Amino acid sequence: MKNSKPITHKIDTLGLTGSGIGMWWIKYENGKYFHYQTESSCSIFNLDLNETPPVEIYGAKWKENFLNVTSKESTYKKAILDGQNQIMKLLQGEIDYCEYTIPWLDSNGNDILLTDKVYLIDKNFDGTAKTISGMTINESVRNAIRDRYHKIEEQNLQLINTERRVIDLADLLVWSIDFYDFPKGDYFLCNDAFTDKLDLKRKSNGYVPLTDLFKTTCDDDEGRISMELLKSNYKKTLNNEQDEYTAVLVKHKNIKTNEIFYLEHYTRVDERNEDGTLSKISGYLIDVTTSLKIKRENDALYMKNKELLLAQKLAVSSGEVMIWFLNNQTTPKEGYFYGNEIIFKKLGLKKHLDDYFLISEFNETIYLDDEEGKILYEELLRLDNDVVNNKLNSYSKKLVKHKNLITEEILYLEHNLIVEERNKDNTLKIRGGFITDITKETLYRKEIEFLVKHDLVTGLYNRNMFEEFTTSPNIPKNYSVFVIDIDGLKFINDAFGHTTGDKVIKILGSILIKTFSHDSTIYRIGGDEFTIVSSDVDQFSLDSRIKDLKSLIKSETTHTKYIFNISVGYELVLKNNMDFSSAFISAENIMYRRKLGVRSSRKSQTMETVLETLNTKTEETIAHCDRVGAFAVEIMKALGFTRTSDLDDIKLLCKVHDIGKITISEEILSKPEKLTDEEYTKIKSHSEAGFKIVKNIVESDLIANGVLYHHERYDGKGYPFGLKGKKIPLYARIISICDSYDVMIEGRPYQVKKTHDEAIEEILRCSGTQFDPKIVKVFIELFN
Known part of the structure; x- marks a missing residue:
């Protein structure tokens, strides 16, 4: 040539x-x-x-x-x-x-x-x-052409690579569905980039309805057909016909602006149940709108000239490409390679002789400070040796770990090489290549792989890895297995929110690592359950570790709001004297026996903690609750209820009737102005929230139902269920009057204080509508 x-x-x-x-x-x-x-x-x-x-x-x-x-x-x-x-x-x-x-x-x-x-x-x-x-x-530089024919400023290249698709530099749209939380799979969790792109709205729990995603379908044949293809793939995944699908292109629109987006969907199953139904699924979307538009424009231009072979190869790549080449006959000095501007910027290389870099400095960018970097480099070295020895004339997409020599940023780069010409003795004459940056794609793939094996909250191994261990042929002959359960996690979630619950889980995970990590493998296998497999088989040592574990929990949480306890059971296996399943069940049974043994005292402690939080956070002071309790006790006596247990129950109900308010923000609770419709809806939710909390710590259904129904009205216009008349439990009808009376005479940030006579007049006015007339009559007789 x-x-x-x-x-x-x-x-x-x-x-x-x-x-x-x-x-x-x-x-x-x-x-x-x-x-x-x-x-x-x-x-x-x-x-x-x-x-x-x-x-x-x-x-x-x-x-x-x-x-x-x-x-x-x-x-x-x-x-x-x-x-x-x-x-x-x-x-x-x-x-x-x-x-x-x-x-x-x-x-x-x-x-x-x-x-x-x-x-x-x-x-x-x-x-x-x-x-x-x-x-x-x-390449013009104005008014400098006469002096600078040979000095041409290098253009920024946007190269096309038809062999691969590089992930767009924009943020990925990431999502997941947990069928444990949503058995119908009708809500998904996603990042802000996802909701912002399509103007999706989160519900109060932070999740997005799956039906809202379907509303982003573009209103034309291309949009509808592409969305049906996505739904078909998702249905196959639900039916256990496939575990992943990739690059499903869908034409979407922003719900608010109607802006069109072409998004590629990548989805994989993270976990299935034993019957094949989905447990967890996740994926990500890539915005390819710009690249697809450019590709279509280029295709339209060059398809007019089918004889131009080059036009058939053009495609758009969104990443920057680093180019290098070496001609052994023309290189200015040995060890110098030509490189474009991008390769110098990306790797922090020093320029020599205008546009050349030293191969020795390039080799310094290869990251060898961890096992991954060393393995990837050894594979590249093997390919390069094959090229030198005339066994290969090209290779592509060889991943290598690099670092920028100036910023020390870690990069994952794909190497592509081609030999254009050899000498007669088959030694290299002209060779070159291009390098693409796939750091973002690689790190995201690593994150997905990490999440498949690890628990998102604690970073510990998850149930996938635990089940993989239990079916492994490499279970040791001697080991101990622990089963650990957080006491009352459901209550913590109901009372203080899942954020607090997750914080408790994270704290325990960290403490377990401190106590067991050097000779054990730790798994989080459920919401509140952890399993540890340890090589320690000394019973004295294991008992000592449990003691240290509980001491650490106490010392690290005493002065925080994250106070919790655990129940622990373990079993020793020596010379495979029992299979793993039997050892695990034995440890689990021991744990449950210990949990039952301390349940009563723990519930009492929990009640004290919640009431303290309620008194601190809301206007429900101890004095208010005591006054309401005193009114209610007198009414109970007047109605013929004199047993101590009945009177104790009504007093306890008066203490906890508004316990659900601890789930509502202080900003709403203390707002002096009129509440918005949305704020009032949140306030009304406290009855049901309180019912869930009380059910966890009080055995009496009378008290739990009193909490649930104490805002019902006698005329059926109350909440949460609109019960009417005698269908409202007696305790709830009694506390409704007592609570309203005390609020009126003591006042609230949103309500001016009334006199006793004004309060009595208001109660009489609401007799038969808000209040039970029979109880109103008793109240008036007792306190007027």
């Missing part, structure tokens, strides 16, 4: 920069060569955009511009004629490629500098060119 270029020739044919570049081609038709140009090319050469192709090469407009250029500066003529001469050699079949730089004038008559890169695409039978294709790059 005469006057051929090295690897940059291969790379240039695969990509275009986004601005200041024009594409054109010349074809041999009916005995003549005709010139075809894109709009960008006509604009660069200041040619007539409306002139109908085909146009013979170097037509009238080009000659007019040529005369204008050469008349401005006589030295320009030689450069332009040299370029023409290169084109003629291409057309005559003497060379396959040429590159030259010429001066020209823009539409305003200003000097510009243009570089043409021209390739031979197809030949006639006689060896002359049938088709050539050219790329023109505007």
Whole structure:
């Protein structure tokens, strides 16, 4: 090949920069060569955009511009004629490629500098060119052309790689569905990038309804068909017909703005139940709108000229590409490689002789400070040795771990190499390659792989890994197995919210690592349950560890709001005297026996903690609860209830009737202005929240139901269920009057204090509507 270029020739044919570049081609038709140009090319050469192709090469407009250029500066003529001469050699079949730089004038008559890169695409039978294709790059620096022909500022390249899809640099849209929490799979958790992209709204629990995602379907055939394809894939996953699907392209719209987005869906099953039904599934979406638009525009342009083979290879890549090459015959010094601007910036390399880097400095960017880096480098080294020994002439997508020499940023880069020419003895002559940055994609893949094996809250191994261990043939002969359960986690979640519950889980996970990690494997196998498999089989040592574990929990939580206890059981296995399943069940039974033994005292402690929180957070002071309790006890006696247990129950109900308010923000609870509809809805939820809390710590259904129904009205217009008349439990009807009376005479931030007579008058007014008339009569007789 005469006057051929090295690897940059291969790379240039695969990509275009986004601005200041024009594409054109010349074809041999009916005995003549005709010139075809894109709009960008006509604009660069200041040619007539409306002139109908085909146009013979170097037509009238080009000659007019040529005369204008050469008349401005006589030295320009030689450069332009040299370029023409290169084109003629291409057309005559003497060379396959040429590159030259010429001066020209823009539409305003200003000097510009243009570089043409021209390739031979197809030949006639006689060896002359049938088709050539050219790329023109505007590289001008105004008013400096006379002095700087040889100094051309490098363009930022946006190369096309048809062998791979690089993940878009925008944030990934990440989602997951946990069927433990939502058995119907009708809600999903996602990041902010997901909701912002499509204007999806989270519910109060932070989750998004799955049906809302379907509302983002674009209202045309392409949108509907693509969404049906996504649904079909998801249904196959639900039906256990597949465990993943990738690159499912869907046309979406932003619900608010109707802006169109093309999103690629990538989904995989994280966990299935034993019957094959889904337990956990997750995935991510990539916004390919821009790249798809550019790809379609390029496809439309080049499909008009099917004979241009290069056009069939073009595709859009969103990542920056690092290019290098080495010609052993032309390199200025041994050990120097040519590199483009991106490779210097990305790796923090130092420039030598303008655009060269030292291979020794490049090798310093390879990260060898961990096992992963060493393994990846050894694989690259093996491939490079095969290239040197003539066993390979190319390789692609070889992952290597690097670091930037200046910033020390860790990078994951894919190496691609091609040998363009060897010497007669098969030693290397010309070789080159390109390197792509897939750090973001790699780290996300690692995160997904981590989450498959690890618990998201604690970072410990999850149930997947535990089940993998239990079915492994490598279970040791001697070991101990622990089963640990957090006491009352459901109550903690109901009373203080799942954020607090997760914090408790995280604290315990950290303490378990401190106590067991050096000789044990720790798993979180359920919401409140952990399992530890340890090589320690000394019973005295194991008992000591349990004691240390509980001491650590006490010392690290005493002065915080995250006070909790655990129940522990363990079993020893020596010389495989029982199988793992039996050992685990034995440890679990021991744990449950111990949990039952301390349940009563623990519930009492829990009640005290919750009441303290309630008194601190709300207007429900101890004095208020005591007054309401005193009123209620007198009414109970007047109604004929004199047993101590009945009176104790009504007093306890008065203490905890508003316990659900600890789940509502203080900002709403203490707001003096009128509540919004949304705030009032949250306030009304406290009855049901309180019912869940009380059910966890009080055995009496009378008290729990009193909490649930104490805001019902006698006329059926109360909440949460709108019960009417005697269907409202007696305790709830009694406390409704007592609580209202005390609030009226003591006042609240949202309510002015009333006198006793005013309060009595209000109670009488609401008799038969809000309050039970019979209990109103008793109340008036007792306290008026």
